[in-house]
Amino acid sequence: MTGLRQTQTTAAGIHRYSRRRILEVGSSTAFGLTLPQWLAAADTRPSGSGDRTFGSARSCVVIFLWGGPGQQDLWDPKPQAPLSLRSEFSPIDTRVPGIQITDQLPNLARQTKRFTIVRSVTHRDFEHGSAAYTALTGQPHPLPGTNTTARPDDFPTYGSVVTKLTPTSDPVPEFVVLGPVMHQGARPPLAGQNAGFLGPGFDAFRVADNPASDSFDVEGIALQDGLSDQRFADRRRLLASLDQQRPASDHPQVKGMSKLYDRAFGLLGSMELRRAFDLTGESDTLRDAYGRSQFGQTLLLARRLVEARVPLVTINWSKLNTDQWDTHKNNYPRLRKLLPPFDLGLAAFLRDLDDRGLLDSTLVVCLGEFGRTPKINENAGRDHWPDCYSMVLAGGGIPGGQVYGASNRSASYPVRDDVAPWDIAATMYHLNGIDPSSHIVNPAGLPRPVARGQVISGLF
Numbered sequence: 001m002t003g004l005r006q007t008q009t010t011a012a013g014i015h016r017y018s019r020r021r022i023l024e025v026g027s028s029t030a031f032g033l034t035l036p037q038w039l040a041a042a043d044t045r046p047s048g049s050g051d052r053t054f055g056s057a058r059s060c061v062v063i064f065l066w067g068g069p070g071q072q073d074l075w076d077p078k079p080q081a082p083l084s085l086r087s088e089f090s091p092i093d094t095r096v097p098g099i100q101i102t103d104q105l106p107n108l109a110r111q112t113k114r115f116t117i118v119r120s121v122t123h124r125d126f127e128h129g130s131a132a133y134t135a136l137t138g139q140p141h142p143l144p145g146t147n148t149t150a151r152p153d154d155f156p157t158y159g160s161v162v163t164k165l166t167p168t169s170d171p172v173p174e175f176v177v178l179g180p181v182m183h184q185g186a187r188p189p190l191a192g193q194n195a196g197f198l199g200p201g202f203d204a205f206r207v208a209d210n211p212a213s214d215s216f217d218v219e220g221i222a223l224q225d226g227l228s229d230q231r232f233a234d235r236r237r238l239l240a241s242l243d244q245q246r247p248a249s250d251h252p253q254v255k256g257m258s259k260l261y262d263r264a265f266g267l268l269g270s271m272e273l274r275r276a277f278d279l280t281g282e283s284d285t286l287r288d289a290y291g292r293s294q295f296g297q298t299l300l301l302a303r304r305l306v307e308a309r310v311p312l313v314t315i316n317w318s319k320l321n322t323d324q325w326d327t328h329k330n331n332y333p334r335l336r337k338l339l340p341p342f343d344l345g346l347a348a349f350l351r352d353l354d355d356r357g358l359l360d361s362t363l364v365v366c367l368g369e370f371g372r373t374p375k376i377n378e379n380a381g382r383d384h385w386p387d388c389y390s391m392v393l394a395g396g397g398i399p400g401g402q403v404y405g406a407s408n409r410s411a412s413y414p415v416r417d418d419v420a421p422w423d424i425a426a427t428m429y430h431l432n433g434i435d436p437s438s439h440i441v442n443p444a445g446l447p448r449p450v451a452r453g454q455v456i457s458g459l460f
Contacts, residue, residue, distance in 0.1 A: 064367065
């Protein structure tokens with residue numbers, strides 16, 4: 001191989017030579033591998049301490065119900081409310097005496113010992129954009145009440161903070177988002193979904209494809225057609241031989257390339273990661289238990305990612321199953337379509353995690369950006385209502401079978417133990433082993449606390 005004896009002595013020369021030589025052995029980009037875009041960005045990020053302080057959760061799954069589900073139609077039924085405010089759905093008893101939820105969630109009613117309902121979440125932002133930012137970062141948006149879009153100086157979303165402060169050495173992405181990017185109509189993406197001022201190196205590995213589809217495929221984790229594991233190994237050895245050449249391999253640019261390729265090989269050579277994204281490894285019985293909806297199969301994929309030790313997974317319900325939770329019109333007919341796959345999938349997910357011994361080490365957070373108005377509007381729908389709404393927490397050190405907080409008789413305002421989104425953020429970080437008083441530095445060089453709220457100690 002005469003090419004290996006023709007080493008250039010500049011970083012640029014090595015870059016050009018490596019590309020040409022690699023092409024000769026049958027590669028086009030990164031040794032014939034389909035690399036996720038975040039990989040190149042991840043190579044530039046500084047590493048965090050990786051130290052854990054407390055908290056039993058090793059993984060966290062955030063289920064974001066974009067649009068805002070109605071508290072009185074799901075988790076906080078009010079059968080004694082005036083008829084004009086009362087839900088059309090009836091409350092049903094659960095496995096925990098004294099706790100009732102809507103009759104549209106029969107499977108979850110049998111799983112209440114595995115989760116906690118918080119009925120007193122409150123803030124003052126009525127718009128999807130800025131409220132979603134608050135839900136996904138734990139920070140109030142500087143422009144509340146706006147359908148704001150993502151900006152480079154945004155506060156980073158939860159998974160990006162986890163990636164920054166507790167990077168993993170496992171050959172898996174630290175942060176995976178399942179589901180499409182959320183937009184308000186044709187506008188750019190909503191704020192709160194990316195790494196913000198931390199930079200793209202801390203963004204998520206995003207899987208937008210539908211895992212319920214027979215054609216489901218995850219770009220960036222498989223070897224290209226025609227590239228066997230043996231050829232993959234051969235190319236890794238070729239890269240190693242190139243890296244051993246001196247003096248050019250001491251150049252920072254070459255070292256950076258080497259680190260990037262090492263990260264790529266670690267991910268793409270990980271059979272565990274490839275298996276995690278392969279739902280065909282699950283039985284038909286289990287897949288049916290989750291439901292063959294996009295939401296159900298996305299939850300099953302999330303469980304497999306938890307097994308593969310991915311630290312944080314976010315699931316975006318953004319028009320999954322052709323609809324989302326912003327029910328300004330036809331509230332009840334739409335909920336009758338939305339709730340069955342939600343009920344079936346989430347109940348199976350919690351049961352499956354528990355059966356596999358994963359629930360105690362996996363924090364599950366299910367929430368929207370706000371709730372819905374107590375009163376039904378003229379379009380038979382409910383409008384935005386951030387003053388009081390409900391969410392669900394499970395696992396990660398939180399005992400199940402309890403209700404935290406309470407609302408008034410119309411589910412319109414908290415009457416006990418009110419909770420703000422920044423308190424939820426502090427609690428999430430605490431349970432994931434991150435001190436909520438930890439700081440990250442913004443582009444102006446100013447330290448920003450990862451959470452401004454208080455840990456909700458009454459939950460555990």
